[in-house]
Amino acid sequence: MVFHMKTTLNIDDTVMAGLRREAARTGRTMSELVETALRQLLRRRPETPELTPLPTFDSGGALVDVADRDALYRVMEER
Numbered sequence: 001m002v003f004h005m006k007t008t009l010n011i012d013d014t015v016m017a018g019l020r021r022e023a024a025r026t027g028r029t030m031s032e033l034v035e036t037a038l039r040q041l042l043r044r045r046p047e048t049p050e051l052t053p054l055p056t057f058d059s060g061g062a063l064v065d066v067a068d069r070d071a072l073y074r075v076m077e078e079r
Contacts, residue, residue, distance in 0.1 A: 011019070023030045064075045 019030050019033060022028075023033055026033075064071045066072060
């Protein structure tokens, strides 16, 4: 089932005049043209903002191999 909502919009007079001309030229209703334009606008993916790089630091090297469970336990027991 398709629902249509009737909505009131405030549109600049020059934009409305262009919309009327385009509707007459293409044989489509103004509603069809507005709906098509809005669908295209909403379908666009927003640009991914440039992410700032994460800070880096020198840790001085690993104190223990995290893949070595026994080594991890030894280090944790020393503390």
